[in-house]
Each structure stands twice: as structure tokens, then as C-alpha cells.
Amino acid sequence: MSQENSPPVIGFSPRVRKSPFFDATRRYGCTAYTVYNHMFMPTAYGDPVDDYWRLANDVAICDVAVERQVEIAGPDAFDLVRMLTPRNLETMKVGQCKYVLLTDENGGIVNDPVLLRLADDRFWLSLADSDVLLWAKGVAHGSGMDVEIAEPDVSPLMIQGPKAAGLARDLFGDWVDELKYFWFREVELDGMPLLVARTGYSSERAYELYLRDGRFGDCLWERVVEAGRPYNIGPATPSQISRIEAGLLSYGADMTLNENPFELGLDRLVDLEQDVDFVGKAALRRIAADGVRRRMAGVEIHGPELPEVNEEPWPVEKDGRPVGKVTSCVHSPRLEKNIGFALLEAPLAELGTELTLKASFGDVAMTVVPMPFLKSA
Amino acid sequence: MSQENSPPVIGFSPRVRKSPFFDATRRYGCTAYTVYNHMFMPTAYGDPVDDYWRLANDVAICDVAVERQVEIAGPDAFDLVRMLTPRNLETMKVGQCKYVLLTDENGGIVNDPVLLRLADDRFWLSLADSDVLLWAKGVAHGSGMDVEIAEPDVSPLMIQGPKAAGLARDLFGDWVDELKYFWFREVELDGMPLLVARTGYSSERAYELYLRDGRFGDCLWERVVEAGRPYNIGPATPSQISRIEAGLLSYGADMTLNENPFELGLDRLVDLEQDVDFVGKAALRRIAADGVRRRMAGVEIHGPELPEVNEEPWPVEKDGRPVGKVTSCVHSPRLEKNIGFALLEAPLAELGTELTLKASFGDVAMTVVPMPFLKSA
Structure with missing residues (x-):
């Protein structure tokens, strides 16, 4: 009973998945993880107040691959998506993101994802921590709706902070300056397939780079860090203080x-x-x-x-x-x-x-x- | 980048729940946790081989409160449960447990819970790590079935090892010797409401004590440890080696x-x-x-x-x-x-x-x- 005061470590096992950015987070000194959507998520790189000031003054790179995507596609995709949320999506355009709540039969919150419309008949729900893949499949079951529901190989990496705008411009070009809040665009970066969204998890400027091929995780991380050096980039976790x-x-x-x-x-x-x-x-x-x-x-x-x-x-x-x-x-x-x-x-x-x-x-x-x-x- | 070799700690936060036995696991020297069903689960109390031998030779006490229960009750409960699993449940009796698979529309595994029949029209699914509460609610939605689906305040504590039989007899009485494999009984222990099931997660004799009121977590743990002293009881985690x-x-x-x-x-x-x-x-x-x-x-x-x-x-x-x-x-x-x-x-x-x-x-x-x-x- 002597170890009460030493902080417990996290148990790694094949039951919980590692993010495509996991090796990078270890290499860059991540000191604490939690589990989110059955994956390891960094929660500290030392002092959370240091992370907070980086986010307030410069730009932070955050592994948010735990925001798993549920893709809903097919002729009835829009009908199913509208059935899953109380938000009115009538005017939602392709290229747009919407913060939505999903509710159960009692009106209780199932999840609060960001919804992305990739095409008229294709959507992603970028998730908080609950198995919306099961929820969406369950609701669709027996509904007769013609939809495909699956988790694609997509892993978001976030850059946020006042200098994120400059970094994004250097990475992707001037068009990023025109990208409106809660809109996205599909792009390639050095051959890496991405979707770049102007979304985040604080009051600071932020972009989420949705990597569409997990094999490039380390490559994307290093590319962003390299481009971020002039902006004093550093690793951080989604900041509890900022949110x-x-x-x-x-x-x-x-x-x-x-x-x-x-x-x-x-x-x-x-x-x-x-x-x-x-x-x-x-x-x-x-x-x-x-x-x-x-x-x-x-x-x-x-x-x-x-x-x-x-x-x-x-x-x-x-x-x-x-x-x-x-x-x-x-x-x-x-x-x-x-x-x-x-x-x-x-x-x-x-x-x-x-x-x-x-x-x-x-x-x-x-x-x-x-x-x-x-x-x- | 100097911390690559120090083991990362687990980040505690209100986003992930603590088990009713959490304080006991800390007090008894738990050194590592993972997250399972949105709760912290002990994964080490030091050397896993020591835990293994305790389980092989004596009796171990394990916090398995992460096995959350989904309760399905109501006139159509049996129909919904049968719809959720490919296993034939026709002859399942009240008081019986069954290991079942839940499958999605592709035949993929949603979860592999132990199903308990508490009454003709009341069931628990004692879960592995996925949100079956959402899955079951989703499947029930629009089905017209008359069921209530919820997570009750139930937290299993497991005792396992060759000396678990003696310990269970001392705790509950001689009737436990007659309890067949994969059957359960509802009992009280010093006023604590329990359901005692002969189920486990190894080849050893095991019982799961489903505590039906989380406020008694610490009390139940200490009661079991006290009764287990003659059997050399000690804390352990579900053993990867044994399973x-x-x-x-x-x-x-x-x-x-x-x-x-x-x-x-x-x-x-x-x-x-x-x-x-x-x-x-x-x-x-x-x-x-x-x-x-x-x-x-x-x-x-x-x-x-x-x-x-x-x-x-x-x-x-x-x-x-x-x-x-x-x-x-x-x-x-x-x-x-x-x-x-x-x-x-x-x-x-x-x-x-x-x-x-x-x-x-x-x-x-x-x-x-x-x-x-x-x-x-």
C-alpha cells in the first residue's frame, strides 16, 4: 500500500489503438495520455500552463486523431444525418462544417460532433468520445434507408494559436486566408491526402488537418513542425484552460x-x-x-x-x-x-x-x- | 524530447469515471490504469507475473466495474435481446448467464457480453468495451418495441483463483457450492445489495459480485479482503496471461x-x-x-x-x-x-x-x- 502517492502510469495494450501521430507525440515528450474513442490521446507535455501560453501566443500542434470520423454515404445519407440531430441542416452546403448535437429518444446527448458535408450524399461526423458508429448503425437498422456507415482512415491533426493563420498560409497557400470559419477544403500536401477545416477547440484561430491515410502520420507531423519553426510551434494537448x-x-x-x-x-x-x-x-x-x-x-x-x-x-x-x-x-x-x-x-x-x-x-x-x-x- | 523513455502517466479528468472501487485500488497500490467503457480500469499492481501466480495459487480481488451493465426491461425485452445476438436463447432461464456475441448488419462483432436474465422480462448485458447502450437504443428506435434501456448503478467486483470457492462460501454461505457455472443469485451481504454470478475471465474458479449500489464500493472491497485473509487474498487485475x-x-x-x-x-x-x-x-x-x-x-x-x-x-x-x-x-x-x-x-x-x-x-x-x-x- 506504499504507492498511493506515485502517479499511476497508463497501461498500453493492443486493445486500445495508437494514433498515426503516436510515435511523434512520444518523441516530442508527451508525459500523459488518456483514452478517447478507444485510442490513446495526449493530455500533457509537462506543465499545462506552458501549453496554454503557447496556444495563447504562438501556435500549437495537437494530435486529435481520437476525433474519429463516422462516414455516412449513399442516397439516403442526408435523411439519416438529419434524423440524428435536432439542428436544422436544410441549408447546409458541401464544404461546410456544423457543430451539432446528437440526441437519443429522451433528448439526452449521445455526442456533440462537428458534421462535415463532403458531397450531397456524403458526410462525416467528427466525434467526441462515444461510439456513434454503433449508434448510427443501430438507428439505420430496420429503417430501410440506403446508406453505408463506416469509419474511414481519417486522423485529424490540429494547429491552433494566433500564428496558426500564418503557418496554414505557408503550408497550403493564400487561399487559406479566405477559408471561412467552419468551412473546409480538400487538398494534397506533398502527396499526402488532407481535408483542411477551419475548426478548433478554443477561442484561438485553428485549423484541423484531416489526414486521409494513416501511413503518413509521422510525415505530416514533421512537415508541420518544420513549417512551424518561424512561428515558435510546439506540441500541446487540447487545452482544458482554453476550452x-x-x-x-x-x-x-x-x-x-x-x-x-x-x-x-x-x-x-x-x-x-x-x-x-x-x-x-x-x-x-x-x-x-x-x-x-x-x-x-x-x-x-x-x-x-x-x-x-x-x-x-x-x-x-x-x-x-x-x-x-x-x-x-x-x-x-x-x-x-x-x-x-x-x-x-x-x-x-x-x-x-x-x-x-x-x-x-x-x-x-x-x-x-x-x-x-x-x-x- | 528527453522524456521518450519515462513511462507516461494516465491523465485523470472528470471526462472518465472512477469506479466505486477506485479509491480501494489506489490504496492497495495500483500502479497502472487504462480506460474501458469510459472508466478507469486497473491494469497493474506491480509485476503482472506476481498477480498471475496469486490467481493460479490463491485468490485475487479485481475491480471489474468497467463491465458496465445495459439493462433491457419491459414486455418486449426478450424479443429485443434475441434480436441483438445470433445465439439461440430459447431455453434461457431466469438466474442464468450466457456468453453471447452481438453482431452488426455485416455480422461484425459489436461486443461479447455476458447476458444475465434477471426476470422473464428483464436482462443485463455485462459488457466488454463498446457503447452497447447506444447500440441497443439505436436498434430499438423505430422498432415499435416496448422496452426500457438504461445503465443501472451496478459495478462488478471479481474474486478468482482456486481459493475463491472457500472465500465465497465464507462470505455467502454453503449455497454457493451449489451455484453452477454461469448461474447467479441475488443476495445481500451486510445490507449491501448484490448479485453473485459464477463467471470469470480465466480458467480458474471465479465469482463476480455485482454491487447494486455504488456507495458501498469501499465497504464491499474491505469486507471481501477481510474475509479473504485466510486465503491469502490480494489485489490483481484481470490477468492477460491467464485469459x-x-x-x-x-x-x-x-x-x-x-x-x-x-x-x-x-x-x-x-x-x-x-x-x-x-x-x-x-x-x-x-x-x-x-x-x-x-x-x-x-x-x-x-x-x-x-x-x-x-x-x-x-x-x-x-x-x-x-x-x-x-x-x-x-x-x-x-x-x-x-x-x-x-x-x-x-x-x-x-x-x-x-x-x-x-x-x-x-x-x-x-x-x-x-x-x-x-x-x-
Whole structure:
């Protein structure tokens, strides 16, 4: 029982896949991994605050190959995709990305992918951490829809930070400057097949390079690092600090099958009036009519810098009564504040509500504040 | 780039859940974790060979709470369960467990859970690592079936090893001696609600104690350890060595959506003649008629003890030609041999075939041998 205080290592085994960029992440000093969509994902290259400043000041290269793609193709592909999400996709163009929620029959969140339209009849769902391949296949089963659903060999590599724009221009040419937020283009780089999307996971400028042949993983990584030297590029992980500053929720932590879009304040991603019978529509209609009991709120956690962040939800109380939980929290070096997300009894999600966080290290006062904490660059 | 050789740690975060036994596993010296079904799973308490001998000689306590349960209940529950698996369940009784495969529309393996029948109209699928909750909900969607599908608060704790029988008798009473292999009983232990099943993941005697209230995790662990002292109980992880000796495949490593039951030699788990239109039936009929191109085989890998085991599939060649891959391998201290599973071109899966393994450390000769390597106790 002596090893309680040494940090446990991650067990590698053939049950969990390595990303095409895995060797590079090891070589560049990755010190911690988690597992996401049955693959290893880097979570640290040393001090997360260093990664954060690189992302805030320069440009970071991040292995996000765990964002697996579910490809839905065929004559009924658009119908199936529309059945999977409450968002209205009527006007979605080829070349466009959309942030969407997938909901189950109760309106609970199955996943919050980025949807890409590659052709009229071909889509990718670029996933958060749940088996949407099984979900989509299951929903399609017995529907009589003429679709092919599979996971293609596609592995995103992200560059993000204020200098990502210059780096992308050097890599791909001037057209990248014209690429609008949440649009993509299919290209080749030194013979490597890519799709370049202007999407990310922070308030900073970002591009995701969807590598369409895993054999080139190491080659693409080194090509990007080489081109990134003038921009002080370095490896990083998707920054928890940056994504919380930007008000971006993390599937599994901040939302699960037990939360619905309205509780999360994501009403803009639900269209109950559209003429599509998406999964969860009846339940979401009911919830919209009845109103929600819980609401996600931004919170500022008072006192000095948090000595540790939560590894599980931390309870929240109001006058000694349990009223919710903090799902994610972090110290923001830029804002010089502790910030987080709290899922609270709906009336308490009003701005200015004062609450008590029951943190692992003791009680701390906190206040409901506006989200996002930081506007997009 | 200096940290290439230090073992990376596991990143803890609220995105991945902790088991009710997590604190106990930390306290008892767990040194490595992986993630399985979106939860942390212990993979080492030091030397895996020590764990192996404990399991071979005494009794081990293993946190297997990652075996999440999908509960399917309601008037059409049996119909839905039968639709999810090619195994014929016609004669399945309440109180019985069955090892089943779930297949997709192509006959590929979605999961290989243990199915438990709690009542005529209530079932649990005790899962390997994939989101069967989404799969089952998806298949049920639009089927018109009257079922409730959810994940209950149930967390299995396993005791296994030759002394597990004595320990189970001390904990639960003499009736446990009468509990047949793959049967279960619902009981209370000091007020803790449990379901005790005679199931495991090795050739040794084993019981899984399905804890039905996560708040009692630490309490159950300590109760079992206390009762296990006379039997030299100690913490361990599901042993890779033991499960390979027993010929037990691991989902994600040895089988995935890309393999079908016939390729895996699991024909006994498929009944194409039954009057049930299970998912994948048409595809499996076609595969049965055409024959398979690949087959899983047991292999003995020659030479000295393997210096390392595979972290990804290792290629296999015959006379310089690629013919398949080793999906799992290990050194068996009891058999004093290196053993493993190889997915091979079907004609080469014949006993006695000699092959070359392209291991990370060099080429090694290997031979197809009978499975399992060790018979059940």
C-alpha cells in the first residue's frame, strides 16, 4: 500500500489503438495520455500552463486523431444525418462544417460532433468520445434507408494559436486566408491526402488537418513542425484552460446522455419546428413545453488559484442545501480567475447567484457569471 | 524530447469515471490504469507475473466495474435481446448467464457480453468495451418495441483463483457450492445489495459480485479482503496471461467490428436456423455459405521468453508473404511457453502450420497449436 502517492502510469495494450501521430507525440515528450474513442490521446507535455501560453501566443500542434470520423454515404445519407440531430441542416452546403448535437429518444446527448458535408450524399461526423458508429448503425437498422456507415482512415491533426493563420498560409497557400470559419477544403500536401477545416477547440484561430491515410502520420507531423519553426510551434494537448475560457463543453464531463440541449443552454442547436422527425423530437418538445429543472451556468470560483482541479463532479450547495455540481473548473492565467461550469437547479443559474463549492480541498464561495469567459479571437 | 523513455502517466479528468472501487485500488497500490467503457480500469499492481501466480495459487480481488451493465426491461425485452445476438436463447432461464456475441448488419462483432436474465422480462448485458447502450437504443428506435434501456448503478467486483470457492462460501454461505457455472443469485451481504454470478475471465474458479449500489464500493472491497485473509487474498487485475492461457478473446484486441463469429471459431454462438431475425443474420448466412477467408488460431511462439508483448497487432508471414497478424501474445509461466492468438489466412490456421512472427524486437518462428492452452479448473 506504499504507492498511493506515485502517479499511476497508463497501461498500453493492443486493445486500445495508437494514433498515426503516436510515435511523434512520444518523441516530442508527451508525459500523459488518456483514452478517447478507444485510442490513446495526449493530455500533457509537462506543465499545462506552458501549453496554454503557447496556444495563447504562438501556435500549437495537437494530435486529435481520437476525433474519429463516422462516414455516412449513399442516397439516403442526408435523411439519416438529419434524423440524428435536432439542428436544422436544410441549408447546409458541401464544404461546410456544423457543430451539432446528437440526441437519443429522451433528448439526452449521445455526442456533440462537428458534421462535415463532403458531397450531397456524403458526410462525416467528427466525434467526441462515444461510439456513434454503433449508434448510427443501430438507428439505420430496420429503417430501410440506403446508406453505408463506416469509419474511414481519417486522423485529424490540429494547429491552433494566433500564428496558426500564418503557418496554414505557408503550408497550403493564400487561399487559406479566405477559408471561412467552419468551412473546409480538400487538398494534397506533398502527396499526402488532407481535408483542411477551419475548426478548433478554443477561442484561438485553428485549423484541423484531416489526414486521409494513416501511413503518413509521422510525415505530416514533421512537415508541420518544420513549417512551424518561424512561428515558435510546439506540441500541446487540447487545452482544458482554453476550452473552458471559450465556454466549450466537453462530452463525458459537462454533458452526457443524462443532459439535454436545453439544460446546456444550447437551444440554438435545436429546431423543433422543422419538418424532420429526428430522434428525440417528441421528448425535446415535451421538455421545451415544461421547462428545464437544471441549467448549465458559468461560475467564478473565488479565492486564490485552485490548488487542484476536479477529477469528478464537485457538489454545489446553496445555504447548506445540495443544488448541483461543478462539472469542469480551472484557473485561467489570462483572466487571473478560477472559472468553471456548474449544472444547477434552474432558478439558481441566474447571473449573480452566490453558491458554495464543496471542492476536494474544502469549501469555496462562487458566483454565477456570464459565459463564455473569453470571446473568440 | 528527453522524456521518450519515462513511462507516461494516465491523465485523470472528470471526462472518465472512477469506479466505486477506485479509491480501494489506489490504496492497495495500483500502479497502472487504462480506460474501458469510459472508466478507469486497473491494469497493474506491480509485476503482472506476481498477480498471475496469486490467481493460479490463491485468490485475487479485481475491480471489474468497467463491465458496465445495459439493462433491457419491459414486455418486449426478450424479443429485443434475441434480436441483438445470433445465439439461440430459447431455453434461457431466469438466474442464468450466457456468453453471447452481438453482431452488426455485416455480422461484425459489436461486443461479447455476458447476458444475465434477471426476470422473464428483464436482462443485463455485462459488457466488454463498446457503447452497447447506444447500440441497443439505436436498434430499438423505430422498432415499435416496448422496452426500457438504461445503465443501472451496478459495478462488478471479481474474486478468482482456486481459493475463491472457500472465500465465497465464507462470505455467502454453503449455497454457493451449489451455484453452477454461469448461474447467479441475488443476495445481500451486510445490507449491501448484490448479485453473485459464477463467471470469470480465466480458467480458474471465479465469482463476480455485482454491487447494486455504488456507495458501498469501499465497504464491499474491505469486507471481501477481510474475509479473504485466510486465503491469502490480494489485489490483481484481470490477468492477460491467464485469459490467453484459457483461450479467451479480448474485445478490441482480438475481435472488433471487422471480425465475424466464424472467423473467430465461435460458431457455437451462432444459430442461423432459429426463427429469430437477429441483426446480421443475412450476412452471417452468406458468410457461412461462402466460407471464411481468415481464421483465429492459437500459436506457440518459439525461442526464449518474449522480451515484450505486443502493443499493437504484429504482422505474420509465411515464406516472406504477409498472411495475418498476432493480436495478443504473452509468456505463460505455468506452461513455460510463449503463446498467443493469430488471425490468419484460413488455410494456414491448420494445426502445425509454421509461420514467422514479425515482432517489434525481430523475427521469431511460431507454430499453430490447439486452443485453449490450459483447460478450465
